[in-house]
Amino acid sequence: MKKKVIVIGSGIAGIAASIRMAVAGYEVEVFEANSYPGGKLSEIRLGAYRFDAGPSLFTLPEQVEELFAIAGQDASDHFKYKKLAITCQYFWENGQRVSAFGDIEKFSEEMYTKIGEPVANIRKALQSAAYIYEHLSPLFMHRSLHKWNTWMNPHALRTYFKMGKLGIFDTMNAANERLFEKEKTVQLFNRYATYNGSDPYQTPATLNIIPHLEFNIGAFFPEKGMHDITQSLYKLSIGIGVKYSFGQKITEILVKEKKAYGVAINKKEHHADIIINNMDMVNAYKTILKNQYQPTKLLNQPKSSSALIFYWGIKKHFPELELHNILFSDAYQKEFEHIFNQKTIYKDPTVYINITSVNKQDDAPEGGMNWFTMINVPNNQGQHWDVLIQEARQNIIHKINRVLNTDIEPLIEVEEVLDPRTIELKTSSAQGSLYGNSSNNKYAAFLRHANFSSNIKNLYFCGGSVHPGGGIPLCLLSAKIMSEMVLKD
The missing domain is CATH 3.90.660.20 (Protoporphyrinogen oxidase, mitochondrial; domain 2)
Structure with a gap:
């Protein structure tokens, strides 16, 4: 008999989690308070x-x-x-x-022609963004920050010696003011702080990783619009057996002897072997986990x-x-x-x-x-x-x-x-x-909830309010990190 997974919420991370768990052989049911999938x-x-x-x-x-x-x-x-x-x-x-x-060469020339920013500065900035991505993405985007093996693997050990070059001790604005000559170029590159709801004058310069995604890798547009990301993955999940229950607002995650065993909708119980929460972490603890241990420090962090x-x-x-x-x-x-x-x-x-x-x-x-x-x-x-x-x-x-x-x-x-x-x-x-908790300090990456509960067995988390953060790619990665944990556990 298949083990059962219940996913709370059908945001993009919840849908991705349902796909990964169904592929792994679980029976999956998603409960969504709204009448439609996709969240934001x-x-x-x-x-x-x-x-x-x-x-x-x-x-x-x-x-x-x-x-x-x-x-x-x-x-x-x-x-x-x-x-x-x-x-x-x-x-x-x-x-x-x-x-x-x-095209980076065309963009560099455009910035020089229109703003007067030397071409070399644009190239250097995007090379720096690629360097940050190369060294930090394996740690901060693809692995849990809450497991010791993340910090003790060879890549992590090599990265420790490069921290000064990765922007951890600078603000985004300070780093950009050193990189560029023109105020408008600084402003343009400072804008990337808003991609996770932050302030470039406070957030660490590690967020200068973001231009790498947009320029060095590329920005894209789904032919049917952004909503097609939701629709195509939703259809995929249904096709592999995921069940959805819309208009169903979870009232409690059921816990006994520090082990999650299901959810309640008012007084009706639905049991499962694994519970995955895709609801905003703060509101989840205030409502459906209100009778459980509260990670007060995380809950009280400033929001984006x-x-x-x-x-x-x-x-x-x-x-x-x-x-x-x-x-x-x-x-x-x-x-x-x-x-x-x-x-x-x-x-x-x-x-x-x-x-x-x-x-x-x-x-x-x-x-x-x-x-x-x-x-x-x-x-x-x-x-x-x-x-x-x-x-x-x-x-x-x-x-x-x-x-x-x-x-x-x-x-x-x-x-x-x-x-x-x-x-x-x-x-x-x-x-x-x-985007959940704010990223306006150098420790922000460590002040996000883990993709698992350290107090309740069989309870896992995904979505923009937990590690690794908000935005479509990070939400999808949160589901991947989380599902890998479930399979290992």
Whole structure:
């Protein structure tokens, strides 16, 4: 008789975990409180417009392909994507614009032509990012930080002698100010801190690993949109026997004699040999694990930033815009001080606009565009969000009008808003934070929950709130690390 696994939550890590456990021969059932799979990686439809609801950047596609491969299928038969020729368009208030070409030589020349940054500096920065990735990814991305064998293997021992070159003792901003001559180049590379909800003026320079993924390896776009990552893996999991129960909110993880043996939905019990929690770690301990030992230090860690998103159907085509677009603040450090210190929104926020209709034309009517318009904001600590949202909306519109020389508001045909409160409500993310605990100190990597419980046997964790972190690739890797632990245990 097959052993049974229950997965709590069908975020992308939960789906990946279900695939890995089913392939390993377990009977798998996923319980999801929402009526749909994917968590943040879902979609929104407003009239004739379709939007990817959450994560918009796709890197390391091999992490998706591997799930098809272990299930004995060819990913290209089910999931197609293409590499981006331009990873992002950058705009500043003074009229300067930069196309971040996927080709490093073209990008280096673009930065020199438009910004005046020496080509050698861009090359050096991306070589440094590759160096960090080469030495740290085997430790921090592919293994548990909570097992002694991670720290005692030969690769780890060699890495200890290179710590000074890996950015652990610097902030991202300090490292970038040494690397680059131009303030705008520093700002562009500081932006990568936001990829895990951090502040470049506080977070360690090890996060300069991120440009390696986007430039040296590449950024990609699924042909059917980001939501197809969820849909294709969901279909794969069903095809190999995973069962899903939607609209089922777990009320408790059942534990006896320090061993998890099932879950409860109200008073109905569902028993299993292995329990995998894909729910946000903080909210899980506050709710479904409230009667168990609480890892107070981890639970009380500062949380990452959140987001304020306006899904706008725009009845006009802007040829100067690409899939990813950034309209930079003129006072970048002040923006982060407002987010992380003052817990509010700066009057001149950096605006990110994701437009999938650039690559997937049926996401908007002919002559229109689907704008996923986002700014980074603090997590929810009881701010007067209704007031902040209205102020931010006007500031965003004024900025777009200035930078693109337009009048955008009359062009907004449909609108929906997602803020930290609704992010928490829809995804159970503590305080609406997008990436769990903050990475704004050098020990942040060690202040994430392990992929297993050290107090409750047969209880495991995956997802963006635990090791190795948030974002699609890391969530998928969390499921891999976790499933390898289950099989070893």
